[in-house]
Amino acid sequence: MTLASILIQLLNGLAAAASLFLVSAGLSLIFGVTRIVNFAHGSLYMLGLYGAYSLIQFFGRTPLGFWGAVVLAALAVGLVGILIEVLVLRRIYRAPELFQLLATFAVVLVIKDIALFTWGAEDLVGPRAPGLSMAVEIMGRRIPAYDLLLIAIGPVVLGLLWLLLTRTRWGALVRAATQDREMVGALGVDQAKLFTSVFFVGSVLAGLGGALQIPREPANLELDLAVIADAFVVTVVGGLGSIGGAFLAAIIIGVAKAFCIGIGTVTWFGVEISFSKLTLVVEFLIMALVLVVRPYGLLGKPQAAQRAAEPAPRLQVPSWTFALVWLALLALVPLAADRYTTILLTDIVCFALFAVSLHFIMGPAGMVSFGHAAYFGIGAYAAGLLLKRFGLPMEAALLLAPAIAGLFAIVYGWFCVRLSGVYLAMLTLAFAQISWSVVFQWDSVTGGSNGVFGVWPSAWLADKTAYYYLALVLCGAGILFLWRVLFSPFGYALRAGRDSPLRAEAIGIDLRGFQWAAFVLVGALAGLAGAVYAFSKGSISPSSISIAQSTDGLIMVLLGGVETLTGPVVGAAIFTWLRDAVARNTEFWRAVMGGVILLIVLLFPQGLVGGLKALVARWREQRA
Amino acid sequence: MSDAVLQVEGLHKSFGGVQAVADVSFAVSAGEMLALIGPNGAGKSTCFNMLNGQLAPDAGIVRLEGRDIVGLRPRAIWRLGVGRTFQITATFASLSVRENVQMALYSHAGRLRSMLSRFGAAFAAEADALLDQVGMLDQAERTCGVLAYGDLKRVELAIALANQPRLLLMDEPTAGMAPKERVALMELTARLARARNIAVLFTEHDMDVVFTQADRIIVLDRGVLIAGGTPQEVRANPNVRAVYLGSAH
Numbered sequence: 101m102t103l104a105s106i107l108i109q110l111l112n113g114l115a116a117a118a119s120l121f122l123v124s125a126g127l128s129l130i131f132g133v134t135r136i137v138n139f140a141h142g143s144l145y146m147l148g149l150y151g152a153y154s155l156i157q158f159f160g161r162t163p164l165g166f167w168g169a170v171v172l173a174a175l176a177v178g179l180v181g182i183l184i185e186v187l188v189l190r191r192i193y194r195a196p197e198l199f200q201l202l203a204t205f206a207v208v209l210v211i212k213d214i215a216l217f218t219w220g221a222e223d224l225v226g227p228r229a230p231g232l233s234m235a236v237e238i239m240g241r242r243i244p245a246y247d248l249l250l251i252a253i254g255p256v257v258l259g260l261l262w263l264l265l266t267r268t269r270w271g272a273l274v275r276a277a278t279q280d281r282e283m284v285g286a287l288g289v290d291q292a293k294l295f296t297s298v299f300f301v302g303s304v305l306a307g308l309g310g311a312l313q314i315p316r317e318p319a320n321l322e323l324d325l326a327v328i329a330d331a332f333v334v335t336v337v338g339g340l341g342s343i344g345g346a347f348l349a350a351i352i353i354g355v356a357k358a359f360c361i362g363i364g365t366v367t368w369f370g371v372e373i374s375f376s377k378l379t380l381v382v383e384f385l386i387m388a389l390v391l392v393v394r395p396y397g398l399l400g401k402p403q404a405a406q407r408a409a410e411p412a413p414r415l416q417v418p419s420w421t422f423a424l425v426w427l428a429l430l431a432l433v434p435l436a437a438d439r440y441t442t443i444l445l446t447d448i449v450c451f452a453l454f455a456v457s458l459h460f461i462m463g464p465a466g467m468v469s470f471g472h473a474a475y476f477g478i479g480a481y482a483a484g485l486l487l488k489r490f491g492l493p494m495e496a497a498l499l500l501a502p503a504i505a506g507l508f509a510i511v512y513g514w515f516c517v518r519l520s521g522v523y524l525a526m527l528t529l530a531f532a533q534i535s536w537s538v539v540f541q542w543d544s545v546t547g548g549s550n551g552v553f554g555v556w557p558s559a560w561l562a563d564k565t566a567y568y569y570l571a572l573v574l575c576g577a578g579i580l581f582l583w584r585v586l587f588s589p590f591g592y593a594l595r596a597g598r599d600s601p602l603r604a605e606a607i608g609i610d611l612r613g614f615q616w617a618a619f620v621l622v623g624a625l626a627g628l629a630g631a632v633y634a635f636s637k638g639s640i641s642p643s644s645i646s647i648a649q650s651t652d653g654l655i656m657v658l659l660g661g662v663e664t665l666t667g668p669v670v671g672a673a674i675f676t677w678l679r680d681a682v683a684r685n686t687e688f689w690r691a692v693m694g695g696v697i698l699l700i701v702l703l704f705p706q707g708l709v710g711g712l713k714a715l716v717a718r719w720r721e722q723r724a
Numbered sequence: 725m726s727d728a729v730l731q732v733e734g735l736h737k738s739f740g741g742v743q744a745v746a747d748v749s750f751a752v753s754a755g756e757m758l759a760l761i762g763p764n765g766a767g768k769s770t771c772f773n774m775l776n777g778q779l780a781p782d783a784g785i786v787r788l789e790g791r792d793i794v795g796l797r798p799r800a801i802w803r804l805g806v807g808r809t810f811q812i813t814a815t816f817a818s819l820s821v822r823e824n825v826q827m828a829l830y831s832h833a834g835r836l837r838s839m840l841s842r843f844g845a846a847f848a849a850e851a852d853a854l855l856d857q858v859g860m861l862d863q864a865e866r867t868c869g870v871l872a873y874g875d876l877k878r879v880e881l882a883i884a885l886a887n888q889p890r891l892l893l894m895d896e897p898t899a900g901m902a903p904k905e906r907v908a909l910m911e912l913t914a915r916l917a918r919a920r921n922i923a924v925l926f927t928e929h930d931m932d933v934v935f936t937q938a939d940r941i942i943v944l945d946r947g948v949l950i951a952g953g954t955p956q957e958v959r960a961n962p963n964v965r966a967v968y969l970g971s972a973h
Contacts, residue, residue, distance in 0.1 A: 414820070595816065596827050606799070
């Protein structure tokens with residue numbers, strides 16, 4: 101590379117870093133004060149981009165129209181943030197943290213469909229900035245003037261935020277709450293107002309980040325989850341709650357991505373390496389590296405311990421009669437049901453195992469995973485590829501797939517168990533995204549975005565009812581096995597480590613070792629669920645490994661209730677059935693799902709099964 | 725001292741140029757209650773954390789029954805026979821009292837890796853015997869998360885006794901307890917330590933507890949040991965009086 105091209109890539113990276121910084125700073129601010137991981141933050145960015153597009157059309161393509169639209173779009177997104185905070189989150193601040201996460205998933209679904217309804221499914225390409233559409237010549241290369249402006253905006257916003265945080269009373273409150281939320285509450289500060297204002301500022305930053313991208317990036321419906329993944333990476337690399345860290349991380353990642361595109365394909369020692377294909381992965385590689393070396397990010401500090409967390413409830417051993425009665429009922433269904441119901445039930449059985457394996461790791465083992473789809477997807481792809489590319493019989497592919505998912509869990513888990521809390525969750529997301537982008541781009545092996553076709557079971561399982569029985573036996577056995585393990589010494593050691601890592605270490609328990617083993621166990625079983633699912637569908641697409649698939653799993657677990665064993669199964673059944681039923685009737689099934697989830701979150705903050713149990717208990721009390 | 729269970733020689737630790745612990749040496753014998761006291765910031769916690777493996781000393785030797793344990797992880801030190809209780813109790817809140825003690829017993833026996841057997845079938849009688857000794861048997865079925873603080877302290881003591889320790893390290897064992905409970909807990913500890921011939925090293929703020937329960941006392945001030953001996957000797961020591969009462973008195 102010449103000096104000039106290095107400079108160009110550097111400037112490209114810095115321009116991309118600006119929006120990345122804005123959206124991440126907002127996320128970091130909101131997390132710092134409210135301790136809410138706002139999954140809807142990417143959706144706010146997306147709204148900013150769409151909003152600016154429409155407002156420019158309304159105002160006209162003049163400099164005033166353009167910049168007025170950008171500012172107004174950002175402010176409007178800020179109002180949306182206030183709405184989310186006041187209508188949803190404020191009502192559940194006392195609920196367990198994971199429930200707030202579930203609520204923000206629901207908001208993602210709702211906003212996606214509002215955008216689909218308002219702007220349609222086509223990508224919308226915005227105009228160039230009037231007056232800034234020319235290019236500036238630097239060292240013989242042409243750089244868009246708009247990019248230079250973006251490069252300047254990043255530090256300007258950083259400076260303004262710094263002034264706001266250090267020179268105003270509001271800033272002092274925000275910094276105090278980031279360090280110790282309870283103490284700030286105890287000092288008589290109106291937390292509701294503080295949270296709402298922080299949500300407003302954070303959302304404006306997200307909206308501005310989106311709106312500023314209008315000349316560079318078409319508005320599309322996939323932005324919400326793509327951007328949230330980027331923003332997570334930036335905040336985690338920089339250190340949660342650190343605005344300066346977010347700035348530094350945004351620059352590192354923006355520049356690294358730009359260089360990957362700029363370098364293109366290189367041949368080293370006869371091996372062809374495509375750096376441009378690395379763009380989707382490079383940020384996650386940086387994140388994994390940073391977290392292993394500095395577990396709290398570049399400029400982050402260890403999180404303050406949360407006081408007086410509610411202890412997890414005791415788990416009830418499920419009785420064998422209970423399990424067998426249900427299995428018997430499920431075995432009888434195909435006798436009465438039609439083909440469609442049988443296929444839907446097969447889906448439900450697969451997702452039930454997926455959800456139970458996720459529950460195992462996030463509930464009793466205390467390690468929340470945002471990327472559990474990695475193992476589901478790897479299991480599915482392993483099954484498909486062993487069948488199609490290696491010519492293995494279907495039965496062998498089905499049984500080997502969980503082992504391969506387990507192998508990946510060995511590698512990913514080794515890194516993940518070194519972290520805890522939100523950092524751990526983000527790292528699981530990173531590994532899932534790395535897996536996704538490899539699958540998505542490796543056309544020659546995985547079929548790229550098309551996926552793998554013709555993954556059908558052997559003849560004796562071709563009948564849908566026969567396959568349903570296979571799924572029921574395999575997934576049912578997997579679920580019962582995981583439940584059994586929860587009540588074994590191994591499962592108790594995991595629960596003990598979740599309750600008190602300090603005490604676990606003090607009585608000789610190698611907690612990391614146990615957590616690692618648990619990671620591999622649930623990875624293999626999620627892989628089994630994925631493999632069974634793949635053969636029931638006959639094809640596999642990269643969506644089986646996507647963030648959306650991971651969040652589906654989280655929704656299933658949280659919907660049913662993380663505090664009960666049967667919750668995830670109920671959650672998987674209701675979610676899968678509801679999605680199917682709603683999607684058959686309306687294009688806007690996501691909004692309906694989101695609405696239902698919000699309703700459940702607000703009515704039953706312990707999840708469906710937990711909420712029903714509480715209702716039954718209250719009813720019994722009244723009768724007694 | 726040949727019968728010393730724990731022997732500490734020339735322990736040093738500084739943080740960024742600040743000497744937290746300097747040249748500390750002492751020993752605890754089997755069946756002995758040794759209190760480590762000192763004003764806030766004297767280096768008690770730093771000292772403790774170097775003994776239990778959470779902090780690496782800059783220099784010095786820590787011997788457990790003659791074996792150097794510097795550089796070992798906390799869980800390895802536990803395997804060598806060191807039980808611990810914490811200033812803020814650390815128990816498994818979602819498990820029952822009995823299960824808490826059983827965890828330590830399973831771990832001691834190396835039986836936690838089993839994935840298919842049911843936890844709780846083994847060591848129930850042993851756990852109950854330990855709970856009986858600390859007076860918690862009647863609450864064995866209760867979940868630790870709902871216990872009163874004083875009861876949690878006693879559960880911790882039972883857990884700490886589960887691996888038949890040679891040494892008990894108790895960091896502020898009575899912090900957060902009512903005065904009456906404090907003396908009762910340390911009397912219980914002293915009784916068990918003597919009966920089982922366990923060496924006990926504890927830090928403590930409550931001087932009533934220290935002077936009635938300790939066999940010997942060592943006093944730390946600004947990282948340096950300034951006195952050591954029986955309660956009577958320490959009470960009479962002018963250095964100690966100066967540290968606690970101020971030199972003007």
